[in-house]
Amino acid sequence: MNNGLRILLLDDDAFMLEMLQEMVNDLGYANVHSETDARRALKALPQFKPDLLVCDLSMPEMDGIEFLRTVAEQHYGGSVILLSGMDSGILRAAETLAMAQGLTILGACSKPLATAQLADLLALASSRQAARSGTR
16 A cells, blocks of 8 residues: 555544544555645645545535635646535535546545545555556
């Protein structure tokens, strides 16, 4: 497993964010940055340069759709996993919108995210990152 994968977690629910961080760490990924605020996450993007964004769609101040639009405008080249406790139709619509803006969506998942599902998505993100950097 590629433990060098840089992951940015964004969820306004501190408990959910902590649970997600713990799951990612337990799966062997240590290079993780967590944010509860979308605007702070946008500021962290240029410095942290994540290979993977795990983004909640429902957040105050700036929702996930607006966040993803802004990320796309910044020409983000990594992968994205969408999370939501909302209806699956909203998840599918958000996925379609994000892909239309040129983002690579690895999955659109309902909360709470199962560890096995997260493990599969992280492995996919690792292989994509390895292919982009030319390593195996």
